Amino acid sequence: MQKSNWWVHVLLTIASFIAVFPVLWILSTSFKPESEVFSNTIEWIPQSFTLDNYKAVLTKSNGIFLTWFKNSALIALFTTVVGLVLSTTAAYAISRFRFFGKKWIELGLLITQMFPGALLIIPLYLIVNKLGLLNTYAGVILAYSTTAVPFCVMMLKNYFDTIPYELEEAARVDGLSHFGTFYRIVLPLALPGLAVTAFYSFITAWNEFLVAITLLNQEQMYTLPIGLQQFVNQFNTDFHYMSAAAMLITLPVLVFFIVAQKYLISGLTSGGVK
Amino acid sequence: MRYPKNTWIAYVFLTPVLVVMAVLVFYPLIKGISYSFTNMNQYNMGSKFIDPSYEWVGLKNYKELFRSFIAPKSVFRDVLIQTLIWTFVNVFFHFTIGLGLALLLHRKIKGRGIYRTLLMVPWAVPSFVGAFAWLWMYNDKYGFFNLMLKQMGLATIPWLGDSFWAMVSVIMVNVWIGVPFMIVTLLGGLQSIPDSLYEAARIDGASSWQQFRHITLPLLRPVAVTATTLGIIWTFNMFNIIYLVTAGGPIHSTEILVTYAYREAFRNWNLGLASTYGVVILSFLLVFTLIYRRVLKSNQEVNY
Numbered sequence: 001m002q003k004s005n006w007w008v009h010v011l012l013t014i015a016s017f018i019a020v021f022p023v024l025w026i027l028s029t030s031f032k033p034e035s036e037v038f039s040n041t042i043e044w045i046p047q048s049f050t051l052d053n054y055k056a057v058l059t060k061s062n063g064i065f066l067t068w069f070k071n072s073a074l075i076a077l078f079t080t081v082v083g084l085v086l087s088t089t090a091a092y093a094i095s096r097f098r099f100f101g102k103k104w105i106e107l108g109l110l111i112t113q114m115f116p117g118a119l120l121i122i123p124l125y126l127i128v129n130k131l132g133l134l135n136t137y138a139g140v141i142l143a144y145s146t147t148a149v150p151f152c153v154m155m156l157k158n159y160f161d162t163i164p165y166e167l168e169e170a171a172r173v174d175g176l177s178h179f180g181t182f183y184r185i186v187l188p189l190a191l192p193g194l195a196v197t198a199f200y201s202f203i204t205a206w207n208e209f210l211v212a213i214t215l216l217n218q219e220q221m222y223t224l225p226i227g228l229q230q231f232v233n234q235f236n237t238d239f240h241y242m243s244a245a246a247m248l249i250t251l252p253v254l255v256f257f258i259v260a261q262k263y264l265i266s267g268l269t270s271g272g273v274k
Numbered sequence: 275m276r277y278p279k280n281t282w283i284a285y286v287f288l289t290p291v292l293v294v295m296a297v298l299v300f301y302p303l304i305k306g307i308s309y310s311f312t313n314m315n316q317y318n319m320g321s322k323f324i325d326p327s328y329e330w331v332g333l334k335n336y337k338e339l340f341r342s343f344i345a346p347k348s349v350f351r352d353v354l355i356q357t358l359i360w361t362f363v364n365v366f367f368h369f370t371i372g373l374g375l376a377l378l379l380h381r382k383i384k385g386r387g388i389y390r391t392l393l394m395v396p397w398a399v400p401s402f403v404g405a406f407a408w409l410w411m412y413n414d415k416y417g418f419f420n421l422m423l424k425q426m427g428l429a430t431i432p433w434l435g436d437s438f439w440a441m442v443s444v445i446m447v448n449v450w451i452g453v454p455f456m457i458v459t460l461l462g463g464l465q466s467i468p469d470s471l472y473e474a475a476r477i478d479g480a481s482s483w484q485q486f487r488h489i490t491l492p493l494l495r496p497v498a499v500t501a502t503t504l505g506i507i508w509t510f511n512m513f514n515i516i517y518l519v520t521a522g523g524p525i526h527s528t529e530i531l532v533t534y535a536y537r538e539a540f541r542n543w544n545l546g547l548a549s550t551y552g553v554v555i556l557s558f559l560l561v562f563t564l565i566y567r568r569v570l571k572s573n574q575e576v577n578y
Contacts, residue, residue, distance in 0.1 A: 040421065
C-alpha cells in the first residue's frame with residue numbers, strides 16, 4: 001500500500017507549505033535589514049541577519065507596543081473571566097435541569113452566537129458613549145461580553161453534557177444541595193472544559209477588531225490589532241517593523257496552540273459545532 | 275428523562291446570564307432596530323453630557339435603501355451582489371479544500387500528525403496577523419508574489435489595486451484562514467464513521483468511489499451541513515479580513531454589507547441609515563437560519 005501513497009504526500013506537502021508560508025515569510029522579513037526587505041530580488045533567508053526590527057518595535061514611541069500588548073492581554077483576560085464566571089452556572093442549568101422556557105433560552109443563545117458585533121455595534125457604541133466609557137477597558141469588556149457570555153454558555157453546556165450524571169445523583173442522595181453538588185462535584189470535573197473554553201474566549205477577544213477600533217481611538221488605549229494596523233497606515237512602508245511586531249504577537253499563541261493542539265481541537269469538536 | 279424538573283433552581287442558576295443577555299444583547303438589539311426609523315447622526319446622537327435629539331422619520335431610511343436598490347447605478351446593489359459572491363466563493367473553497375484535505379488526513383499515512391499540525395497554522399495565527407502577512411506578500415513593488423512573477427519573467431499583478439484582483443486577493447486570504455476549521459470539523463465527522471461499514475462494503479465488492487459515494491458522503495452530511503452553515507454565517511459577517519486587507523476598496527469593489535454598514539455608521543456617521551443596513555443583515559441571516567433549521571430537521575428524518 002505504501003507505494004500508491006506518494007501522491008497523498010505530494011498533495012499534503014503542497015497544502016502544508018501554503019498553510020505555513022505566509023508566517024515563514026514574515027518571520028524571514030522580521031530578521032532582514034531595511035535594505036533587504038525592500039529589494040528587487042527574493043531573499044528566502046536573511047543575508048545579513050539582524051534583530052534591529054525587534055528592538056525598534058519594542059522601543060518605538062516609549063514602548064507603545066508593550067502598552068498595546070498590555071491592553072490586549074488585560075482586556076482579553078477580563079473578558080474571559082467575566083464570561084466564565086457569569087456563564088458556568090447557566091451552562092450547568094441548561095445541561096442538567098428541565099425547566100419552562102429552556103428551548104427558547106437555548107435558541108436565543110444560538111442566535112446571539114450567530115449574529116456578531118456588526119449588528120450591535122451602533123447601540124453599544126451609544127451606550128458606552130453615554131456612560132462615558134469610550135477609551136476605557138471597561139467599555140470594551142462590556143461590549144465583548146455580549147458575544148463572550150453566550151459563547152461560553154454553549155461551549156460549557158456541551159462539556160457538562162459529557163460528564164456522567166450518576167455522580168451528582170449520588171451526591172444529592174448523600175445530602176449535598178444543588179449548589180453544593182455543582183460547586184464540589186461538577187466544577188472540579190469540568191476543569192478541562194473550563195480551560196478550553198477560556199482559551200477560545202481569550203483568543204476571540206485577543207483577535208477582535210471591529211469593537212476595539214470603534215470604542216478605542218486614543219493611541220495609548222489601542223489593542224494589538226489596531227496598533228498593528230497603524231504600522232501599515234502611518235508608516236506605509238514599514239513592513240519590516242510590522243513583521244517583527246506580528247511575530248511577537250503570534251509566537252506565544254502559536255507555541256501554545258501547537259503544544260495543546262490535541263486538547264483544544266477535541267474540546268472544540270465536542271463543544272463548538274453541535 | 276432522567277434529569278430533574280426543577281424550574282426554580284434552574285432559574286437561580288440562569289439569572290446572571292439572563293440579566294447580561296437582557297441588558298447587553300436584547301436591549302441594544304431593540305435599540306438598534308428602533309434607530310433604523312430615525313435620522314440619527316453624529317450631531318444628534320447625544321453623549322455623556324448632551325441628551326440625544328434625533329427624530330423619528332418612519333420608513334424613510336428603508337425607502338431610501340429600496341430606491342438605491344432599484345436605481346440604475348447603485349453602490350448598495352453592487353455591495354449586496356459582492357456579499358453573495360464573497361460568501362459563496364469562500365465557503366465553496368473552504369468546503370472543497372477542507373474536505374479534500376480531511377480525506378487525505380484520514381488515511382493511515384506516515385507523518386499524519388506533522389501534516390495536521392502544519393495545516394492548523396493559519397487557524398492558530400491571530401487572524402489580523404495572517405491578514406497583515408498576506409498584505410505584505412501582495413505589496414505591489416516588494417511583495418513576494420510580484421517579485422516571484424518578475425523572477426519568472428511574467429507581468430506583475432496589481433493585487434490590491436484592481437477591483438477584480440482585489441476581490442481575488444481578499445478571498446484567498448479568507449480561504450487560507452478558514453480551511454483549517456473545515457478540516458478539523460470534517461475530520462471529526464470522518465472519524466466517527468465506523469470502519470465496519472467500509473469493511474462490509476469491501477466484502478460486497480464496492481469500489482472506493484462507491485464507498486465514498488454511498489457511505490462517506492451520506493454519513494458526513496449532518497456534520498457538513500452544520501459546518502457550512504456556520505461558515506456561511508461567519509463569512510457573511512466577516513469584517514476583519516476585508517477591513518484589514520483592502521478596506522473595501524478600490525472604490526467599494528470589495529465592500530460587503532457589514533463593512534459598508536460600518537462605513538456608513540462610523541465614517542459618514544449616518545447612524546440611522548447604518549442601523550437600517552443592520553436590520554437588513556439581521557433579516558437575511560434570520561431567514562437563512564430558519565431555512566437551515568428546516569434542512570437540519572429533514573436531515574435527521576433521513577438518518578433515523
